[in-house]
Amino acid sequence: AQTVTQSQPEMSVQEAETVTLSCTYDTSENNYYLFWYKQPPSRQMILVIRQEAYKQQNATENRFSVNFQKAAKSFSLKISDSQLGDTAMYFCAFMKHDGSGNTGKLIFGQGTTLQVKP
Amino acid sequence: DTEVTQTPKHLVMGMTNKKSLKCEQHMGHRAMYWYKQKAKKPPELMFVYSYEKLSINESVPSRFSPECPNSSLLNLHLHALQPEDSALYLCASSQEWGVRGFHEQYFGPGTRLTVT
8 A cells, every 4th residue: 555644734935035845745646646735714725736756857846846756755845935825735745546547546645734924 | 728617615524414526627638636735734635536447446345435426526415424524625637537647637726624
């Protein structure tokens, strides 16, 4: 079975600063995806960034980037130039796939609540 | 249009009531999902529908009854719920479920359910 662990229940950062959210996971699968989802207060959950396990290059999406360490089973999210709109709960998530295109369900970590302070 | 809509936004019901939650998407997605989310916890998968057929039931109690009348619509019928069923119920949809690679799940805003 796969597990996803986020060890920081709450974090805060000053506007315009950089913050890193941690995530570790445990799996015996070789093929999988990792994700960070953002859930703002009273708003829809959205996908922030995705990493495919076979890709060594870390994914980036504008101010969001990841540090993917496959051997260490670590997948942290860095938010640069933090904005007030980044205030949200962030979930790290795992999805296995079998290499033939068949995927499994999303497995979420417990979440990190990020507060961006003006 | 990447929108998944859910109605109602809020629902309060007694333990003997029967109510339904509704979810709609017009993105042509063939997979739809129900999740349950308690406060400050991650979403928990309840059901997955693929091409209007139930693909996954995560051992959900029978007081929750899903229905997929067509490819755009997903309902969750509620009956004889318990106070511990109070939660945010999220609907999501994706192009496909489980096959032909990764398909992003788009989430709705949720229905906040309170069982009294």
